[in-house]
Amino acid sequence: MKKRGFGYGCIFYGTGYGNGFPDISRSIAELDTKGHINIYVGATEVGQGAKTILGQIAAEALDVPVEIVTLIHEDTSITPDAGTAAASRQTYNTGNAVKISAEELKKEIIVVAKGLLNEDHLEISNGVIRSNTSDKTLTLKDIAEASGGGFLRKDGIFQANTTEMDPETGQGNPYWPYTINAYAVEVEVDTTTGIVDIIRAACSQDVGRAINPSLVEGQIDGGFAMGLGYAIFEDINLDKGRIKHNRFTNYLIPTALDMPEIEKIIVEDPESTGPFGAKGIGEPVMIAAAPAILNAIYDAVGVRLTEIPVTPEKLLKALKKREG
Amino acid sequence: MKTINVKINGENYTREINEDMRLLDFIRDELKLYGTKEGCGEGECGACTVIMDGVTVNSCMVMAFQANNKEILTIEGMEDEKGLHPIQQAFLDEGAVQCGFCIPGMVLSAKALLDKNPKPSRKEIKEGISGNLCRCTGYNKIVDSIEKASQYLEGEDQ
Structure with missing residues (x-):
C-alpha cells in the first residue's frame, strides 16, 4: 500500500569557525593602471559562488560596474589569507573583508580626486567620480594615471565575533551570526517495498540578504539533495573501521529522478554585521531535509525512525515490529 | 598495438594504441581533450559521458579499439565558430x-x-x-x- 505524509524540519545554525577560534579574512582592493578594480582574496571557489558574490560586494561598495571588477583568488603567492571555504563563512567573513577593503580604496580614490579637481564634495557613482557642487567629473583611469601610474591598494581585515563558551555555565557567544530555515516535505511510503519517494518540498531559507538570489536557489537545491541522500540513501556501512559501501553501486546518492521539485522561499532579514546584510547558507541548507523527511515518514506510516539512512530494509523492519 | 581511425569532433585521427586502453584515456591522454572527466571509472557516475555514433556511452567502459571507425562527440565539439552551443x-x-x-x-x-x-x-x-x-x-x-x-x-x- 502507498501512504502519504507531511513533515517539517526547522534548524538554526551558527556559521563561522566558532567557539572563540580566530576567524579572520583578509582582502586587498586595488585600482590598476587601466582604471579597473582588482580584488585579491585567498577565498576558494568550489562552485558555491564565492567568486561571483565577492565581486558583486566590491562593485556595490565602490559603486562601480561589476564588469570592471576582477577577483583574483586562490593564488597564495599574491592573495592574502581569507580562511577556508568551510563553516559557511565566505559570504559573511570574506564578504565583510572585501567590503572593508573596497570602502578604504574608495576613500583613497576620493582623496586623489579632491586634489585633482580642487573640490570637497565628491562621490563615485556607477564608476565615475562626480562633484556634488559642479558638473566636473573624473574617470577611474584619470585617478590611476594621477597616482603616478602606480596601483592604489588598500587592505581590509575582518574578524568574526566569537568567544569560547564557559564550560561551567555553557554561556558565551560561540557563533555570530546564526542562520535559520524551515523545510516542508510530502513523502509517499510504499509499505510493501519500504521505498520512500519524496513527492515535493518547500524550503524557506533565511539568508540575511540575498547577494545573488539565483546562487541561493542553487545552494538550496544542492543542500536538499544532500540532505535527502543523508536521510534515506547514503550508508557508508562501516565494518571494523572499513567503509564497505565504497562505490556508487552500493553507496547510493540521489539522481535527478529522486529529486522533487522544490518551492524555494528566500527570507531576507538583513544581518546588521553582514556585508549588505548577508549571511552564509552553505551548510544550513542541508540540515533541515533529513528531520523533515523522517517526520513525514512518521506522518505517513506512524513509525518513528531514529537512525539514518532510512533504507527500505530498516523501514520494513520497523513496520513489521509495530505490527508485532 | 593496434591502429584505429576515429572521428572526434569532426576531425579524423589515426593512432596506434595499446589494446587495453580505455576510450576515456585515448580522449584525455592521447588527444589531450581534458573536458571529458573521470569520476568513478566504473560506469556509475556519468562524468566521462561522450556521444558515440549518436548514443551516449561512459567512455571509461568502452575500449579505445571499440571506437574504431566510429564518430565521437566530446564537450570540446559542442562549441562552433558562432560560439557556445x-x-x-x-x-x-x-x-x-x-x-x-x-x-x-x-x-x-x-x-x-x-x-x-x-x-x-x-x-x-x-x-x-x-x-x-x-x-x-x-x-x-x-x-x-x-x-x-x-x-x-x-x-x-x-
Whole structure:
C-alpha cells in the first residue's frame, strides 16, 4: 500500500569557525593602471559562488560596474589569507573583508580626486567620480594615471565575533551570526517495498540578504539533495573501521529522478554585521531535509525512525515490529 | 598495438594504441581533450559521458579499439565558430553549474536527449540525465536549463 505524509524540519545554525577560534579574512582592493578594480582574496571557489558574490560586494561598495571588477583568488603567492571555504563563512567573513577593503580604496580614490579637481564634495557613482557642487567629473583611469601610474591598494581585515563558551555555565557567544530555515516535505511510503519517494518540498531559507538570489536557489537545491541522500540513501556501512559501501553501486546518492521539485522561499532579514546584510547558507541548507523527511515518514506510516539512512530494509523492519 | 581511425569532433585521427586502453584515456591522454572527466571509472557516475555514433556511452567502459571507425562527440565539439552551443548557453543562463565536474557529461546527455526528443517533459529530462550524478546542484537548475535549451533550439530551427 502507498501512504502519504507531511513533515517539517526547522534548524538554526551558527556559521563561522566558532567557539572563540580566530576567524579572520583578509582582502586587498586595488585600482590598476587601466582604471579597473582588482580584488585579491585567498577565498576558494568550489562552485558555491564565492567568486561571483565577492565581486558583486566590491562593485556595490565602490559603486562601480561589476564588469570592471576582477577577483583574483586562490593564488597564495599574491592573495592574502581569507580562511577556508568551510563553516559557511565566505559570504559573511570574506564578504565583510572585501567590503572593508573596497570602502578604504574608495576613500583613497576620493582623496586623489579632491586634489585633482580642487573640490570637497565628491562621490563615485556607477564608476565615475562626480562633484556634488559642479558638473566636473573624473574617470577611474584619470585617478590611476594621477597616482603616478602606480596601483592604489588598500587592505581590509575582518574578524568574526566569537568567544569560547564557559564550560561551567555553557554561556558565551560561540557563533555570530546564526542562520535559520524551515523545510516542508510530502513523502509517499510504499509499505510493501519500504521505498520512500519524496513527492515535493518547500524550503524557506533565511539568508540575511540575498547577494545573488539565483546562487541561493542553487545552494538550496544542492543542500536538499544532500540532505535527502543523508536521510534515506547514503550508508557508508562501516565494518571494523572499513567503509564497505565504497562505490556508487552500493553507496547510493540521489539522481535527478529522486529529486522533487522544490518551492524555494528566500527570507531576507538583513544581518546588521553582514556585508549588505548577508549571511552564509552553505551548510544550513542541508540540515533541515533529513528531520523533515523522517517526520513525514512518521506522518505517513506512524513509525518513528531514529537512525539514518532510512533504507527500505530498516523501514520494513520497523513496520513489521509495530505490527508485532 | 593496434591502429584505429576515429572521428572526434569532426576531425579524423589515426593512432596506434595499446589494446587495453580505455576510450576515456585515448580522449584525455592521447588527444589531450581534458573536458571529458573521470569520476568513478566504473560506469556509475556519468562524468566521462561522450556521444558515440549518436548514443551516449561512459567512455571509461568502452575500449579505445571499440571506437574504431566510429564518430565521437566530446564537450570540446559542442562549441562552433558562432560560439557556445545553445545547451551550454542555457546552462549558463540558468545558473546550472556549481563545481562543474559533472557538467560536460550532463551537457552531452542533454544533447543526446534533445536530438531524439526535441521537446521533452521534465520527467523525460530527469530520465535522460539519470545516469549522470551531481553532488552540488540538486539537478533542478540543470533540468530548468535543458527545458530552456529545448526552447533555444526550437527558436534556431525557425
